[in-house]
Amino acid sequence: MDIAYYVVGTLTALWVGFSGYSLFSKQQFVVEPLEKYGVPRSWWNWLALAKTAGALGLVAGFALPALGVAAAVGLILYFLGATATALRARSYQTSVFPLLYLAPVAATLILQVTR
Structure with missing residues (x-):
C-alpha cells in the first residue's frame, strides 16, 4: 500500500503542480475557461499559488x-469550487476537468489515511 501511495501521490502532485504552473504562465487552455467563467484576473495568481502550494503539500505529506x-483536503475543496464555478457559468463541457484533478487528489488522500 505504501508504494501505491508514493506513486499516486507523486503523480498527483506533478499533475496539480503542472496545473498551477499553467495558470501562473497564463497558458491559453487555462485562461480561456477562466475568462468564460468570469473569474477576475486579480484572482488568477492566488488560484495558481493555491494549486502549487497544494501540490507541494502533497509531497511534504510523505514526511509530515x-x-x-x-x-489534499484543501485541493479537494479547491477543485469542488472549480467544478461549481464551471457549472454556475453553465459551461458543462469544461465542468468535468476539475473533477479529473479531484479524483487523483482524493485517491492520494484515501491511500494516505489507510496506510
Whole structure:
C-alpha cells in the first residue's frame, strides 16, 4: 500500500503542480475557461499559488502526514469550487476537468489515511 501511495501521490502532485504552473504562465487552455467563467484576473495568481502550494503539500505529506492530509483536503475543496464555478457559468463541457484533478487528489488522500 505504501508504494501505491508514493506513486499516486507523486503523480498527483506533478499533475496539480503542472496545473498551477499553467495558470501562473497564463497558458491559453487555462485562461480561456477562466475568462468564460468570469473569474477576475486579480484572482488568477492566488488560484495558481493555491494549486502549487497544494501540490507541494502533497509531497511534504510523505514526511509530515498531517500536512499531506491538509493539502489534499484543501485541493479537494479547491477543485469542488472549480467544478461549481464551471457549472454556475453553465459551461458543462469544461465542468468535468476539475473533477479529473479531484479524483487523483482524493485517491492520494484515501491511500494516505489507510496506510
